[in-house]
Amino acid sequence: MSEISIIAVGGTIDKVYFDAKSEYEVGPPNIERVLSELNLSISYSVNSLMRKDSLDLTEQDRALIAATVANDPCDKILITHGTDTMVETAKALGQISSKTIVLTGALEPALFKTSDAVFNIGCALGAVQSLSAGVYIAMNGKVFAAGKVWKNLKKNRFEPID
Amino acid sequence: MSEISIIAVGGTIDKVYFDAKSEYEVGPPNIERVLSELNLSISYSVNSLMRKDSLDLTEQDRALIAATVANDPCDKILITHGTDTMVETAKALGQISSKTIVLTGALEPALFKTSDAVFNIGCALGAVQSLSAGVYIAMNGKVFAAGKVWKNLKKNRFEPID
Amino acid sequence: MSEISIIAVGGTIDKVYFDAKSEYEVGPPNIERVLSELNLSISYSVNSLMRKDSLDLTEQDRALIAATVANDPCDKILITHGTDTMVETAKALGQISSKTIVLTGALEPALFKTSDAVFNIGCALGAVQSLSAGVYIAMNGKVFAAGKVWKNLKKNRFEPID
Amino acid sequence: MSEISIIAVGGTIDKVYFDAKSEYEVGPPNIERVLSELNLSISYSVNSLMRKDSLDLTEQDRALIAATVANDPCDKILITHGTDTMVETAKALGQISSKTIVLTGALEPALFKTSDAVFNIGCALGAVQSLSAGVYIAMNGKVFAAGKVWKNLKKNRFEPID
Numbered sequence: 001m002s003e004i005s006i007i008a009v010g011g012t013i014d015k016v017y018f019d020a021k022s023e024y025e026v027g028p029p030n031i032e033r034v035l036s037e038l039n040l041s042i043s044y045s046v047n048s049l050m051r052k053d054s055l056d057l058t059e060q061d062r063a064l065i066a067a068t069v070a071n072d073p074c075d076k077i078l079i080t081h082g083t084d085t086m087v088e089t090a091k092a093l094g095q096i097s098s099k100t101i102v103l104t105g106a107l108e109p110a111l112f113k114t115s116d117a118v119f120n121i122g123c124a125l126g127a128v129q130s131l132s133a134g135v136y137i138a139m140n141g142k143v144f145a146a147g148k149v150w151k152n153l154k155k156n157r158f159e160p161i162d
Numbered sequence: 163m164s165e166i167s168i169i170a171v172g173g174t175i176d177k178v179y180f181d182a183k184s185e186y187e188v189g190p191p192n193i194e195r196v197l198s199e200l201n202l203s204i205s206y207s208v209n210s211l212m213r214k215d216s217l218d219l220t221e222q223d224r225a226l227i228a229a230t231v232a233n234d235p236c237d238k239i240l241i242t243h244g245t246d247t248m249v250e251t252a253k254a255l256g257q258i259s260s261k262t263i264v265l266t267g268a269l270e271p272a273l274f275k276t277s278d279a280v281f282n283i284g285c286a287l288g289a290v291q292s293l294s295a296g297v298y299i300a301m302n303g304k305v306f307a308a309g310k311v312w313k314n315l316k317k318n319r320f321e322p323i324d
Numbered sequence: 325m326s327e328i329s330i331i332a333v334g335g336t337i338d339k340v341y342f343d344a345k346s347e348y349e350v351g352p353p354n355i356e357r358v359l360s361e362l363n364l365s366i367s368y369s370v371n372s373l374m375r376k377d378s379l380d381l382t383e384q385d386r387a388l389i390a391a392t393v394a395n396d397p398c399d400k401i402l403i404t405h406g407t408d409t410m411v412e413t414a415k416a417l418g419q420i421s422s423k424t425i426v427l428t429g430a431l432e433p434a435l436f437k438t439s440d441a442v443f444n445i446g447c448a449l450g451a452v453q454s455l456s457a458g459v460y461i462a463m464n465g466k467v468f469a470a471g472k473v474w475k476n477l478k479k480n481r482f483e484p485i486d
Numbered sequence: 487m488s489e490i491s492i493i494a495v496g497g498t499i500d501k502v503y504f505d506a507k508s509e510y511e512v513g514p515p516n517i518e519r520v521l522s523e524l525n526l527s528i529s530y531s532v533n534s535l536m537r538k539d540s541l542d543l544t545e546q547d548r549a550l551i552a553a554t555v556a557n558d559p560c561d562k563i564l565i566t567h568g569t570d571t572m573v574e575t576a577k578a579l580g581q582i583s584s585k586t587i588v589l590t591g592a593l594e595p596a597l598f599k600t601s602d603a604v605f606n607i608g609c610a611l612g613a614v615q616s617l618s619a620g621v622y623i624a625m626n627g628k629v630f631a632a633g634k635v636w637k638n639l640k641k642n643r644f645e646p647i648d
Contacts, residue, residue, distance in 0.1 A: 034281075035303070037276075038278055038281060038302070038303060039269075039278075039302060039317070039318065039319050040302050040303035040304070040319075041301075041302040041303060041304045041319055041320060041321050041322070042302070042303045042304040107201075114199075116200055116201075118280050118281050118284070119196075119200060119280050119281070119283065119284040120284065121281065121284065122280070122281040122282065122283065122284025122285040122287075122288065122303075123284040123285065123287055123288035124288060125284075125285055125288065125303055126284065126285035126286060126287065126288030126289035126290075126292070126300055126305055127288035127289065127291070127292045128288075129289070129304070129305045130288070130289045130292035130293045130305055131292045138288055139203075140200070140201060140202050140203040140204070141197070141200060141202035141203060141204045141284075141287055142202070142203045142204040142291070143288055143291045143292055155201070156201065157201050157202075157203055158203055159203050160203070
């Protein structure tokens with residue numbers, strides 16, 4: 001069994017560009033490529049569960065994510081997720097009390113020169129190994145407990161709820 | 163007071179290239195530049211304590227690092243350090259029991275396209291916020307307790323001591 | 325007067341990402357940023373004439389581009405342009421016989437890690453200084469005379485007409 | 487036969503980092519890797535003739551470079567070369583009057599995030615296809631005739647001789 005189970009559900013981090021339409025689509029999990037290019041001393045698996053913009057995630061999608069996490073034999077779960085509803089999915093996972101679950105993503109696609117993806121993946125990986133059971137979000141360099149964080153759209157970053 | 167106190171002592175992560183000599187020297191802390199380019203939700207300070215290749219660190223240098231950490235009002239300390247003697251400095255800091263101390267660095271200079279610096283900084287930042295008091299090394303995607311890790315020179319990575 | 329006059333009319337090279345819409349828009353000329361980061365020994369000016377996807381360029385737009393080139397006091401003209409109709413604009417400029425005109429662009433936005441933008445800009449800059457009067461396209465590492473080149477959509481590259 | 491013959495003789499563009507010594511060595515030709523990652527419409531061959539810091543090039547080395555160029559069946563030659571004596575090698579090639587020869591290199595190793603290597607390679611490739619027979623240097627965005635250029639060490643760039 002891997003030390004860490006990674007579940008990818010889509011979002012900006014995985015967006016790829018299709019020239020014909022001048023639009024983005026959600027592609028395969030970039031976390032897999034990023035981690036494979038590093039020389040890691042930790043074992044992990046990557047499950048590409050869905051490829052959705054997080055604004056398109058439904059109740060059923062969240063139920064599927066929760067069931068997938070609950071049934072995972074691993075107790076350290078890292079989820080890459082779109083940023084717009086990451087806070088809601090974190091809340092929906094709150095019933096699972098026996099695992100350490102860290103959600104992360106990116107504010108710019110991983111294929112951009114200035115993307116925050118690699119940094120965020122590192123931050124989430126450091127957090128998921130270090131935290132006790134619970135649900136957390138690792139974004140903008142901070143590890144937040146679920147329920148204590150919101151996405152400030154104006155500043156385009158995750159911030160603590162006072 | 164900042165949430166996290168960062169102390170830079172040099173190492174490969176900060177190496178810069180001088181054309182005339184075709185040699186590297188240790189420059190200013192790259193962690194400062196990396197973090198400033200991200201839109202972080204966490205406060206931190208950076209102290210450039212020394213700029214040394216870690217093979218050149220002396221007992222006095224390690225005593226100075228330990229004293230600096232001990233006297234720091236912050237209880238979350240992130241140290242960027244050369245990789246060759248990171249394990250030894252981690253051990254030397256073992257007397258400080260009231261703080262969470264995470265050491266990291268890079269196997270390739272941060273200015274290289276393929277450097278592990280940004281990922282490692284993210285990983286250390288995620289870990290230092292999440293761990294209880296103690297001394298740790300965050301390298302190669304894994305958070306190690308001090309004393310449970312060595313640098314495998316042949317594979318050029320940090321690995322657990324079985 | 326600058327040695328080279330650069331006219332930007334838009335295209336993929338200048339596309340920027342807007343998260344809210346998951347869409348691209350054409351932003352300010354990336355050639356200006358790219359060249360400013362290099363330590364160049366050549367003088368140039370950049371005129372952001374329009375910001376259009378090249379599929380949206382009209383006859384009027386092409387007439388404006390041609391008039392702008394014809395009236396430019398400089399005899400070395402570099403145009404950054406979308407790739408889908410670059411071949412047509414090159415033909416439309418064919419009446420201007422007294423200047424060296426090189427069109428270039430990019431198959432991936434300049435802000436992508438894997439973009440061809442910097443290479444293509446270099447190639448066009450090398451060509452425009454070296455060619456006699458005429459209209460040319462510099463794409464995919466090759467300098468083509470206008471009228472001797474087409475965009476192979478399937479292979480996503482510019483190729484010679486045999 | 488390829489359209490362009492590329493000869494690599496070393497220099498900063500090909501420098502690689504060896505951690506043990508904290509020193510650079512000249513590695514295999516980076517131009518080969520750079521060009522292979524682009525989707526080019528032009529045929530070329532790469533000959534790794536020598537791997538030297540250009541300060542270490544001897545009269546014999548320059549004679550070998552000149553003989554290699556003279557014997558090459560291709561009449562468009564691109565040479566990647568260290569910057570410190572590029573001007574001298576360009577002069578030494580001045581006897582060859584039947585070929586277009588363009589020298590380029592980089593002021594920072596190609597593996598650096600901020601390297602000028604990709605831009606310079608593009609510039610040299612654009613120039614070598616466009617120029618009539620002669621010896622040229624393409625550096626800092628400018629195409630210089632051999633003998634009309636010097637390296638301004640203070641400004642770290644190639645400039646015209648007035």
